[in-house]
Amino acid sequence: MVPLNMFVARLGLRVLAGADRLDVPIRWVHVSELPDPSQFLQGGELLLLAGTSLRPDACAGYVTRVKAAGVAALGFGVTPVFDQVPPELVAACRANDLPLLEVAPAVTFESCAEVLYGELLSAELSEIRRLTEAQRALIRTAAGPSPLVRTLELLATHVGGWALLADQVRGREWTGGRPRFGDDVRVALGRVCASTSPASATMSSADQRVMIQSVAGPLPTGYALAVGAPVMAGITDHAVITTAASLLGLLLPDPVDHWPAHRIGRVALAQALAPGSSRWDRHAAEVFGVEDTRWRIVCARATGGGRAGLGELASLLGSPFVDRDGEVYVALVPESEPLAKLTDDLSRAGWTAGISSAYPAGRLGEAHDEAARLLRTALFQGSSVVSGAEVDGLAAALDMSRLRDYADRRFRPLRERRQQDAGDLLATLRVWLRHNGHWDRAAEELGVHRNTVRHRVGQIETALGCRLADADTRMELYLALRAIEEL
Numbered sequence: 001m002v003p004l005n006m007f008v009a010r011l012g013l014r015v016l017a018g019a020d021r022l023d024v025p026i027r028w029v030h031v032s033e034l035p036d037p038s039q040f041l042q043g044g045e046l047l048l049l050a051g052t053s054l055r056p057d058a059c060a061g062y063v064t065r066v067k068a069a070g071v072a073a074l075g076f077g078v079t080p081v082f083d084q085v086p087p088e089l090v091a092a093c094r095a096n097d098l099p100l101l102e103v104a105p106a107v108t109f110e111s112c113a114e115v116l117y118g119e120l121l122s123a124e125l126s127e128i129r130r131l132t133e134a135q136r137a138l139i140r141t142a143a144g145p146s147p148l149v150r151t152l153e154l155l156a157t158h159v160g161g162w163a164l165l166a167d168q169v170r171g172r173e174w175t176g177g178r179p180r181f182g183d184d185v186r187v188a189l190g191r192v193c194a195s196t197s198p199a200s201a202t203m204s205s206a207d208q209r210v211m212i213q214s215v216a217g218p219l220p221t222g223y224a225l226a227v228g229a230p231v232m233a234g235i236t237d238h239a240v241i242t243t244a245a246s247l248l249g250l251l252l253p254d255p256v257d258h259w260p261a262h263r264i265g266r267v268a269l270a271q272a273l274a275p276g277s278s279r280w281d282r283h284a285a286e287v288f289g290v291e292d293t294r295w296r297i298v299c300a301r302a303t304g305g306g307r308a309g310l311g312e313l314a315s316l317l318g319s320p321f322v323d324r325d326g327e328v329y330v331a332l333v334p335e336s337e338p339l340a341k342l343t344d345d346l347s348r349a350g351w352t353a354g355i356s357s358a359y360p361a362g363r364l365g366e367a368h369d370e371a372a373r374l375l376r377t378a379l380f381q382g383s384s385v386v387s388g389a390e391v392d393g394l395a396a397a398l399d400m401s402r403l404r405d406y407a408d409r410r411f412r413p414l415r416e417r418r419q420q421d422a423g424d425l426l427a428t429l430r431v432w433l434r435h436n437g438h439w440d441r442a443a444e445e446l447g448v449h450r451n452t453v454r455h456r457v458g459q460i461e462t463a464l465g466c467r468l469a470d471a472d473t474r475m476e477l478y479l480a481l482r483a484i485e486e487l
Contacts, residue, residue: 001025001026001027001044002025002026002115002116002119002120003022003023003024003025003026004021004022004023004024004025004026004046004072004073004099004101005022005023006026006115006119007026007046007075007101007112007115007116008022008101010115011103011107011111011112011115012104012107013075013101013102013103013104013107014101014102014104015099015100015101015102016076016085016090016093016100016101016102017090017093017094017098017099017100018073018093018094018097018098018099018100019099021073021097021099022099024072024073024099025044025072026044026045026046026072026073026116027042027043027044027045027072028042028044028045028046028116029045029046029048029109029112029113029116030045030046030047030048031047031048031049031109032047032048032049033049033050033051033052033053033054034053035053035054035058035062036062036065037066037069038065038066038068038069039069041066041069041070041071042070043069043070043071043072044070044071044072045070045071045072046071046072046073046074046075046112046116047066047071047073047074047075048074048075048076048077048103048109048112049074049075049076049077050076050077050080050081050082051076051081051082051086051089052081054086054089056086056087056088056089057088059086059088059089059091059092060088060091060092060095062089062092063089063092063093063095063096063098064092064096066098067096067098071098072099073098073099073100073101074089074093074098074099074100074101075100075101075102075103075109075112076089076100076101076102076103077103077105077107077109078102078103078104078105079105085100085102127234127235127236130236131236131239131240134158134236134240134243135239135240135243137154138151138154138155138240138243138244138247139247141154142247142250142251147251148165148174148248148251148252148253149174149175149176151176151244151247151248151251152164152165152174152175152176152177152244152248153176153177154176155176155227155240155241155244156176156177156227157176157177158237158240159227159228159229159237159240159241160229160230160231161177161208161227161228161229161230162175162176162177162178162179162180162227162228163175163176163177163179163225163226163227163228163244164176164179164189164225164226164227165215165223165224165225165248165252166189166193166223166224166225166226167217167222167223167252167253168190168193168194168222168223168224169217169219169221169222169223169318170318179226179228180208180228181210181226181228184203185203185210185212185226188201188203188212189201189212189224189226192212192213192214192224193214193221193222193223193224194221194222195214195221196220196221196348198213198214199213199214200212200213200214201213207230208228208229208230209228209229209230209231210226210227210228211226211227211228211229211238211241212224212225212226212227213225213241213242213245215245215248215249215252216246216249217249217252218252218253218254218315219315219316219345219349220345220348220349221348223249223252225241225244225245225248227241254315263283264320266283267280267283267284270283270284284361293334293335293360293361294334294335294358294359294360295332295333295334295335295358295359295360295361295364295367296332296333296334296335296337296355296356296357296358296359296367296371297330297331297332297355297356297359297364297367297368297370297371298317298330298331298332298333298342298346298353298354298355298356298371299328299329299330299353299354299368299371299372299374299375300313300328300329300330300331300346300351300352300353300354300375300384301327301328301329301351301352301353301375301379302329302350302351303350303351303352303379310322310323310324310329312349313329313331313351314331316345316346316349316351317331317333317337317342317345318333318337319331319332319333319334321333328372328375330368330371332364335358339355339386342355343355343384343386346384347383347384351384352375352378352379352382352383352384353371353375353378353384353385354370354371354372354373354374354375354376354377354378354384354385355371355374355384355385355386355387356368356370356371356374356387357370357387357388370387371387374386374387406480407479407480407481410464410476410477410480411426411464411480413463413464413465414426414460414463414464424456425456425459425460425463426481427446428442428446428453428456428457428460429456429457429460429477429481430481431445431446432453432457433474433477433478433481437468437474439453439454464477
């Protein structure tokens with residue numbers, strides 16, 4: 001918006017009323033000769049008229065109505081209707097504390113609109129330049145030394161306040177400026193960090209406004225940017241904050257960075273040069289803490305849309321000790337890692353895992369065997385299982401290792417058939433059992449004729465020596481299929 005005194009200064013307009021209110025902001029310039037234009041106004045206008053429909057005795061009511069409609073000021077054009085501004089209009093504007101400007105004959109109403117449009121365009125271009133320069137400065141800073149802290153410092157300078165980046169995954173914070181906030185902001189910051197979708201919060205106090213927004217970091221959740229400024233941020237400031245948040249998300253250290261990389265390298269090098277040497281034992285003790293630290297083994301599979309990969313799991317668990325064995329990923333995490341957070345992070349990222357008890361480094365083989373057994377239970381019940389936790393449902397009553405051995409033996413006759421037949425028959429059995437023996441539904445899912453399903457089920461009965469009409473047999477085979485496909 002443009003202050004009214006800008007029109008006075010640019011066009012040389014004479015002020016007849018409201019000389020003490022020339023700083024009022026003008027949102028729009030509007031021309032109307034209607035006796036009552038109030039229903040067509042939104043407020044904040046400089047209303048221009050020449051008085052073609054204005055009677056002097058109606059000036060008081062006219063001014064009252066436009067003032068109530070939110071008009072910021074009146075501009076009256078002298079000639080051709082009036083040789084001077086009607087005294088009644090001047091008196092009414094003074095009585096209602098409404099600024100009144102005399103528009104000389106040499107000044108067109110269009111020129112008033114041009115002043116507004118020119119200033120608005122200039123302000124918009126200025127904001128675009130400010131945004132562009134701020135974004136360039138942030139990008140340059142992010143590409144330079146100490147990028148994370150310096151980016152926050154630059155952001156704090158831009159808003160004239162402070163900036164704080166929180167990493168609640170590892171309990172770390174980085175700041176620019178001097179953060180000032182109370183418990184309410186800390187609670188909001190924690191809430192935004194914990195959100196699984198983009199989130200934000202805004203809080204105001206007597207001397208500042210705090211804006212919080214989530215940051216996309218190495219893990220699905222746990223990061224947020226808080227910015228405090230003494231004045232309300234405009235569109236440009238919000239865009240700068242958003243740019244900074246995006247850059248900071250790229251700069252956030254990976255959760256595995258708390259591991260001493262050089263120590264891990266020494267262990268790997270000593271193992272490569274002299275496996276089992278005293279030097280390897282000494283270096284391994286630095287990393288694994290043979291005497292003091294206890295460890296858990298995590299055996300995991302990506303089952304709920306999670307991205308399967310060593311790097312993804314390493315970032316998720318905050319551990320560089322990750323390996324893969326077929327479809328199962330194996331990771332080493334310290335005992336100090338909170339189990340509830342571990343299982344929550346895995347679940348949100350689409351992983352199902354078995355997590356062992358805490359073992360000393362010399363017994364990690366036992367921890368792996370335990371985690372592998374727990375993973376089989378976890379896959380059967382559909383959620384991660386931690387050693388010592390109570391397992392509900394059918395999974396608690398089954399020995400998963402023995403179930404898998406039984407399943408291998410039970411379906412061996414089908415596997416000994418031609419390879420394409422075995423796959424088709426197992427797929428048909430799985431679908432048919434899931435649909436409770438409904439021929440048409442199974443045929444629709446498989447994309448075959450119902451008679452084909454009947455024929456395949458007959459082949460399965462012959463190969464396995466069973467009758468699928470028996471409910472106990474169907475349950476037995478369903479559990480065996482689960483053991484083969486999930487475990």
